[in-house]
Amino acid sequence: MAANVEKAFGAAPRQTTRYQEVLAMKDVDAILIATPDMTHPRILADAVAAGKDVYVEKPFAVDFADANPA
Numbered sequence: 001m002a003a004n005v006e007k008a009f010g011a012a013p014r015q016t017t018r019y020q021e022v023l024a025m026k027d028v029d030a031i032l033i034a035t036p037d038m039t040h041p042r043i044l045a046d047a048v049a050a051g052k053d054v055y056v057e058k059p060f061a062v063d064f065a066d067a068n069p070a
Contacts, residue, residue: 019043023050033057041066 006012014025019035022028023046030053033043041061047054061067 020046023047023052029053030055037062038066041069045069 002013002015016022019031022031031047032055033040033047034057035043037059040056040059044054044056044060
């Protein structure tokens with residue numbers, strides 16, 4: 001699949017297992033969070049702090065405390 005993307009767009013897709021690396025990329029304007037539900041609040045907060053536009057898969061958080069950080 002990566003070869004097809006490279007052929008179509010002229011560049012191979014970048015891969016990482018650490019979302020923080022994506023948040024540090026200056027050429028990334030937005031992210032989509034589609035991870036296990038309990039990880040959504042932390043990644044969302046980090047992405048907003050990094051100045052990224054964010055799209056979050058439901059649910060936003062698994063409990064009220066996670067949805068309302070202090």
